[in-house]
Amino acid sequence: MKRAESLQESFRYAFSGLAYALATQRNLRLHFFTAAAVMVLGWLLDLPKREFIVVLAAIMVVMVAEMMNTAVEAVVDLASPRIHPLAQTAKDVAAGAVLLAAVGAALLGLWVFLPRITSVGHQFMLRWDNERILTVLFLILLVAILGFVIWLPHIWKGPSAGASAPHDQ
Numbered sequence: 001m002k003r004a005e006s007l008q009e010s011f012r013y014a015f016s017g018l019a020y021a022l023a024t025q026r027n028l029r030l031h032f033f034t035a036a037a038v039m040v041l042g043w044l045l046d047l048p049k050r051e052f053i054v055v056l057a058a059i060m061v062v063m064v065a066e067m068m069n070t071a072v073e074a075v076v077d078l079a080s081p082r083i084h085p086l087a088q089t090a091k092d093v094a095a096g097a098v099l100l101a102a103v104g105a106a107l108l109g110l111w112v113f114l115p116r117i118t119s120v121g122h123q124f125m126l127r128w129d130n131e132r133i134l135t136v137l138f139l140i141l142l143v144a145i146l147g148f149v150i151w152l153p154h155i156w157k158g159p160s161a162g163a164s165a166p167h168d169q
């Protein structure tokens with residue numbers, strides 16, 4: 001069995017897992033883009049810190065659930081490449097966990113944002129007038145991160161890239 005020999009190596013494997021999930025799982029990328037949009041909205045609306053943290057936590061829960069779902073799919077495909085009721089249960093329950101997290105996050109998002117949504121344009125102009133450089137830097141950073149996430153599936157050559165592990169499901 002392969003083991004991480006140092007903390008640095010453990011982190012490298014963890015980042016590799018994150019990159020793998022982002023490169024191969026369309027749903028995770030979708031969550032990622034939704035999260036980016038929600039963050040921009042929160043920033044534009046000057047969301048109070050406490051609410052921002054709660055929204056961020058909900059986003060994290062959805063992403064973690066999606067990654068756990070990917071891990072479950074990989075393990076199930078490894079342990080039971082053939083059709084089996086238990087394999088179905090494992091995959092369905094993992095998918096159900098993602099659904100639950102996503103519905104919870106969506107409800108929380110509506111609760112936090114809906115009352116404020118009408119003032120988005122006005123808030124953007126205010127930000128633009130008061131913090132032009134910050135706004136530009138923030139948007140550039142965001143576009144760079146999103147560009148990287150879009151580009152990742154085309155360049156991904158990490159572990160099990162060619163294997164029959166879950167791919168863009």
Ligand SMILES: Nc1ncnc2c1ncn2[C@@H]1O[C@H](COP(=O)(O)OP(=O)(O)OP(=O)(O)O)[C@@H](O)[C@H]1O
Nearest residue numbers: 069073080081082083084085087088091092095169
């Ligand atoms: N080995 C298996 N035995 C029985 N049923 C399976 C098996 N593999 C998949 N299934 C069924 O097919 C469904 C879809 O499985 P799949 O591996 O394609 O995941 P998915 O739901 O498409 O992935 P994602 O969550 O990434 O969208 C599962 O939820 C399960 O009901």
